[in-house]
Amino acid sequence: xxxxxxxxxxxxxxxxxxxxxxxxxxxxxxxxxxxxxxxxxxxxxxxxxxxxxxxxxxxxxxxxxxxxxxxxxxxxxxxxxxxxxxxxxxxxxxxxxxxxxxxxxxxxxxxxxxxxxxxxxxxxxxxxxxxxxxxxxxxxxxxxxxxxxxxxxxxxxxxxxxxxxxxxxxxxxxxxxxxxxxxxxxxxxxxxxxxxxxxxxxxxxxxxxxxxxxxxxxxxxxxxxxxxxxxxxxxxxxxxxxxxxxxxxxxxxxxxxxxxxxxxxxxxxxxxxxxxxxxxxxxxxxxxxxxxxxxxxxxxxxxxxxxxxxxxxxxxxxxxxxxxxxxxxxxxxxxxxxxxxxxxxxxxxxxxxxxxxxxxxxxxxxxxxxxxxxxxx
Amino acid sequence: xxxxxxxxxxxxxxxxxxxxxxxxxxxxxxxxxxxxxxxxxxxxxxxxxxxxxxxxxxxxxxxxxxxxxxxxxxxxxxxxxx
Numbered sequence: 001x002x003x004x005x006x007x008x009x010x011x012x013x014x015x016x017x018x019x020x021x022x023x024x025x026x027x028x029x030x031x032x033x034x035x036x037x038x039x040x041x042x043x044x045x046x047x048x049x050x051x052x053x054x055x056x057x058x059x060x061x062x063x064x065x066x067x068x069x070x071x072x073x074x075x076x077x078x079x080x081x082x083x084x085x086x087x088x089x090x091x092x093x094x095x096x097x098x099x100x101x102x103x104x105x106x107x108x109x110x111x112x113x114x115x116x117x118x119x120x121x122x123x124x125x126x127x128x129x130x131x132x133x134x135x136x137x138x139x140x141x142x143x144x145x146x147x148x149x150x151x152x153x154x155x156x157x158x159x160x161x162x163x164x165x166x167x168x169x170x171x172x173x174x175x176x177x178x179x180x181x182x183x184x185x186x187x188x189x190x191x192x193x194x195x196x197x198x199x200x201x202x203x204x205x206x207x208x209x210x211x212x213x214x215x216x217x218x219x220x221x222x223x224x225x226x227x228x229x230x231x232x233x234x235x236x237x238x239x240x241x242x243x244x245x246x247x248x249x250x251x252x253x254x255x256x257x258x259x260x261x262x263x264x265x266x267x268x269x270x271x272x273x274x275x276x277x278x279x280x281x282x283x284x285x286x287x288x289x290x291x292x293x294x295x296x297x298x299x300x301x302x303x304x305x306x307x308x309x310x311x312x313x314x315x316x317x318x319x320x321x322x323x324x325x326x327x328x329x330x331x332x333x334x335x336x337x338x339x340x341x342x343x344x345x346x347x348x349x350x351x352x353x354x355x356x357x358x359x360x361x362x363x364x365x366x367x368x369x370x371x372x373x374x375x376x377x
Numbered sequence: 378x379x380x381x382x383x384x385x386x387x388x389x390x391x392x393x394x395x396x397x398x399x400x401x402x403x404x405x406x407x408x409x410x411x412x413x414x415x416x417x418x419x420x421x422x423x424x425x426x427x428x429x430x431x432x433x434x435x436x437x438x439x440x441x442x443x444x445x446x447x448x449x450x451x452x453x454x455x456x457x458x459x
Binding site for chain 1: 395411412414415416418419420422423426432434435436438439
């Protein structure tokens with residue numbers, strides 16, 4: 001990694017910048033408890049400002065296990081000096097499928113440093129401290145502040161691809177053309193054609209029954225064991241983690257639909273609605289899992305999302321996976337692929353010779369639900 | 378401390394910031410150098426510590442808005458020969 005000093009050297013430099021001995025800095029790095037929450041909220045308020053458009057206390061209490069009660073698989077790590085929180089890094093403990101093993105890994109999410117000590121290098125140090133303690137660390141997505149850090153500290157996997165399709169053209173054309181009357185005229189036939197096409201595609205659901213899920217049970221774990229492309233590296237899905245992740249989330253309300261062959265769950269898809277700054281209404285597909293014996297379930301579930309989006313007067317539907325094999329189906333269903341700067345994916349592996357495929361982007365399946373962008377456009 | 382010529386200091390900065398040396402010129406602004414982010418700043422702190430025993434603080438680092446500010450910092454501390 002060009003320009004990245006060693007952990008030991010960084011500990012010395014950052015400790016010096018903060019007036020702490022290296023041992024003090026190391027000892028000050030710990031899992032946050034409920035008592036740290038007010039200071040964490042204050043730092044996030046300072047950094048996020050007006051972008052903080054949700055109940056952050058409720059969100060963080062859901063996201064991270066401050067009480068050690070085990071309700072969440074997230075840990076918020078903090079650096080504390082004399083009881084003052086200097087910075088924080090949020091992380092989720094996940095297990096990655098690798099051949100027949102499950103590799104314990106850490107997904108890094110929010111990083112924030114008190115603006116009063118900006119420039120101290122504490123954000124980098126916290127990353128290095130986590131690398132030192134965990135065999136596999138992931139970063140999925142970045143923002144303008146963190147993109148350089150992710151690029152320099154992690155092995156780059158391919159960016160997740162952003163697929164998007166319009167489902168109603170009126171507001172979409174208005175935004176593109178800026179002329180309401182012309183947009184309405186053009187949108188009318190486009191809406192009719194797309195609606196007719198989607199109705200025709202209903203035929204493809206034949207043989208499967210789609211049902212809304214309000215809770216996952218053991219059937220999703222059976223589905224996980226029968227999933228398509230089991231050699232791919234992906235997050236382990238269990239009923240407990242999916243229930244926490246998709247149904248308990250205070251920042252995003254997910255709709256989850258299961259595809260059934262008789263009584264057997266052969267696929268699910270999770271989506272949620274977001275409002276963009278440009279007033280277009282969007283449905284984001286956050287996750288899916290498909291039975292290897294029912295590959296058509298993916299198409300049926302995506303079409304169901306599209307139909308529900310039309311009924312809910314949405315404008316666009318998007319999905320952002322790292323999964324090359326999903327491209328042809330999504331394109332056939334009218335999605336267009338784009339690359340976005342901040343959809344980068346990085347992995348840091350202590351022993352790459354032990355898990356060489358972790359460095360191979362073609363081996364991965366990741367999705368939006370593997371990020372912390374819930375409810376954000 | 379062994380002082381170095383300005384050209385060597387620019388090369389040192391380019392290496393630390395992972396930028397081509399031709400793009401690290403005295404009048405170049407910090408915000409126009411992609412590599413001079415938090416990681417680059419830390420790499421520079423490490424380099425100054427190793428080569429000259431200089432303890433560049435985060436405050437001093439943040440005040441630097443262009444390459445010439447770093448050269449001035451080195452010159453003031455006797456780390457440049459010219």
